[in-house]
Amino acid sequence: MKRILSIVLAAVMLCSTALVFTACGGASSEKKELHMATNAYFEPYEYYKGKEIVGIDAEIAKAICDKLGYELVIDDMEFDSIITAVTSGKADFGMAGMTVTEERKQSVDFTDSYTTATQVIIVSEKDSKVKNSDDLETATIGVQLGTTGDLYVSDLKKAKVERFNKGGDAVLALTQGKVDAVVIDNEPAKAFVKANKGIKILDEPFEKEDYAICLAKNSELTEKINGALKELKADGTIKKIVDKYING
Numbered sequence: 001m002k003r004i005l006s007i008v009l010a011a012v013m014l015c016s017t018a019l020v021f022t023a024c025g026g027a028s029s030e031k032k033e034l035h036m037a038t039n040a041y042f043e044p045y046e047y048y049k050g051k052e053i054v055g056i057d058a059e060i061a062k063a064i065c066d067k068l069g070y071e072l073v074i075d076d077m078e079f080d081s082i083i084t085a086v087t088s089g090k091a092d093f094g095m096a097g098m099t100v101t102e103e104r105k106q107s108v109d110f111t112d113s114y115t116t117a118t119q120v121i122i123v124s125e126k127d128s129k130v131k132n133s134d135d136l137e138t139a140t141i142g143v144q145l146g147t148t149g150d151l152y153v154s155d156l157k158k159a160k161v162e163r164f165n166k167g168g169d170a171v172l173a174l175t176q177g178k179v180d181a182v183v184i185d186n187e188p189a190k191a192f193v194k195a196n197k198g199i200k201i202l203d204e205p206f207e208k209e210d211y212a213i214c215l216a217k218n219s220e221l222t223e224k225i226n227g228a229l230k231e232l233k234a235d236g237t238i239k240k241i242v243d244k245y246i247n248g
């Protein structure tokens with residue numbers, strides 16, 4: 001009797017173990033979420049509306065995930081941490097108004113570009129010592145750490161560069177007179193100027209930059225996202241999202 005019982009028990013245990021394994025295997029083999037690494041202080045591309053992260057990038061990412069059958073999870077972090085999050089596999093992709101650069105291409109792959117931007121200079125409305133880009137040469141300039149703005153001003157030998165974790169902190173320093181100018185992407189610049197009194201954008205854009213999504217090198221996702229992007233461009237979704245946030 002005892003022996004029969006133990007055989008039955010062993011069989012039950014084996015069965016349930018098998019069940020557990022199947023369940024786990026099933027869950028892990030179909031990945032339901034895609035994690036997007038971003039820095040959500042970059043209106044109109046990604047910013048908080050209450051507790052929710054909204055913006056052009058957030059909406060395009062959502063549209064891509066809908067197409068590919070994934071749930072989008074947005075992970076907010078410092079801009080400077082996004083590439084590491086992607087290369088270490090902590091995030092599936094990075095999307096943060098991120099400019100395609102040769103240097104970044106050494107560590108990540110980029111999708112096709114979904115929009116373009118330029119760097120601009122923000123200064124005080126009154127008595128600014130920076131009146132054009134030449135004046136940057138001898139100014140104290142605020143930038144967001146690790147951005148293309150940072151890269152650009154780092155080439156100016158005589159300029160003093162103050163690096164901040166958030167673009168908003170650089171702008172705050174400008175309003176407090178701690179820096180003479182801020183170099184940052186054009187659309188976030190407009191949002192900052194709108195939100196802060198006494199600052200303006202100089203009418204002197206830099207080179208055009210391409211924004212794209214970054215992924216770990218040779219990720220299978222890159223091709224899938226490019227496919228989704230292509231469709232979203234063709235059917236006017238991308239333009240609709242960009243227009244919603246930029247042109248009203």
Ligand code: GLN
Binds near residue numbers: 146148
């Ligand atoms: N476009 C800039 C870059 O890629 C800034 C991006 C950002 O601050 N989110 O460096």
